[in-house]
C-alpha cells in the first residue's frame with residue numbers, strides 16, 4: 001500500500017535539546033545525559049559506520065538494476081536483491097537489498113536523508129540494518145539509494161495477503177508481533193532521543209530467515225516532542241488506514257500515534273484481512289468497522305479469525321490480542337498503552353498459546369529453502 005502525502009511534510013529541524021523529554025516512562029540508555037542529543041548530533045557521532053557506495057558499485061551489485069532481481073516497489077522507488085563485496089574486499093559476497101529512489105518520487109530526498117540519519121543512529125535486532133547508501137548528483141540527475149541487510153522472508157504484508165506465500169501459523173504470528181513491538185518499544189522508550197516511527201504497517205515489518213520481525217522504512221520517522229511539548233506538529237503524512245485519526249485531523253504527532261497503527265496491524269494479523277480492502281463487500285471493506293460486530297468477549301468473536309489458520313490457535317489468547325488491539329485503537333490517544341506494556345501482553349499471549357499446546361506447534365513452516373521466494 002502506498003503512502004499518502006497530503007501535503008509536503010514540513011521537516012522538523014532538530015533543535016539543541018534544552019531538557020530531557022518529560023516522559024517519566026522513558027527508559028533511558030546508559031548514554032543518557034541531562035541534555036539529550038538530537039538525531040543529527042547522534043548521527044554525526046555514529047553515522048560514519050555506514051558505508052558509502054558509488055552508483056557504479058550498486059549498479060554492478062544489481063546487474064544494472066535487472067528486473068529479475070526486483071523484489072519490491074513502494075512509494076520511495078524499487079527494491080532489488082543484490083550482492084556486494086565485503087568491506088575488507090575478501091570473503092563471500094554479501095546479499096543485500098538495494099532501494100533506489102524513483103526520480104521525482106513522492107517520498108524523495110528528504111525521506112532518504114531521514115532514513116540515513118535515523119538508521120545510522122539506532123541499533124536494535126528488530127530494526128532493519130542499513131549497511132550504507134549512495135548519493136550521487138551527476139549529468140543523469142540525482143541518484144539516491146539505500147543498501148540494507150537482505151530479509152529473505154519479505155514482509156508481513158506479503159505473507160498475510162498473498163495466497164502464494166506460505167501460511168504463517170498462530171505462534172509465529174504472535175512472535176512476529178512481539179518482535180515488531182520490541183522494535184517500536186526501543187524507539188519510544190529505549191533511546192536517548194524518543195523516536196516516532198510514523199509509518200507502522202504490515203509492509204514495513206520485514207521478516208528474517210527465522211521469521212523475526214525487523215521494522216523498515218524510517219523515511220517518515222521523527223524525533224518525539226522535547227521538553228514540555230506534548231506533541232510534534234507536522235503535516236499529516238503516512239499511510240491511509242494505518243495513521244491515527246487525531247493525527248490525520250490535527251497533524252499533532254505523538255508516540256501514541258504509532259500505537260494506533262500497531263492496533264491496526266494486530267487486527268490484520270488476527271483476521272488475515274487488509275485494513276482497507278475494496279475487493280470485499282461494502283460492509284467488510286473497512287476492517288476496523290467490520291471487527292466491531294464481533295467483540296473479543298462475544299460468542300461470535302471467532303468470525304474475525306483468519307480462516308487460513310484452520311482453527312489452529314488459542315481462542316483465549318486471540319481474544320486477549322483483540323482486547324489489546326482495542327486498547328491501541330482508543331479514540332483518546334492518552335488512553336492507549338505504552339509499547340512496553342504491549343510487549344508484556346504479547347509475551348503472555350505466547351505463553352498462553354504454548355500452554356494450550358495447540359496442534360500447529362507440531363506443524364511448523366517448511367524450511368526456508370522450500371518456501372517460494374521471489
Ligand SMILES: Nc1ncnc2c1ncn2[C@@H]1O[C@H](COP(=O)(O)OP(=O)(O)OP(=O)(O)O)[C@@H](O)[C@H]1O
Pocket residue numbers: 001002003071072073074075076077078079097099128148149150151152154155157158203204206216217239
Ligand atoms: N531489506 C529488505 N530485504 C528484502 N526485501 C525487502 C527489503 N526492503 C524492502 N523489501 C521488499 O520490498 C517491498 C517494498 O518495500 P518499500 O518499503 O519500498 O515499500 P512499501 O513498504 O511496500 O510501501 P511504502 O513505500 O508505502 O512504505 C517490501 O514490501 C518488501 O517485500
Ligand SMILES: [Mg+2]
Pocket residue numbers: 074203204216217
Ligand atoms: Mg516499506
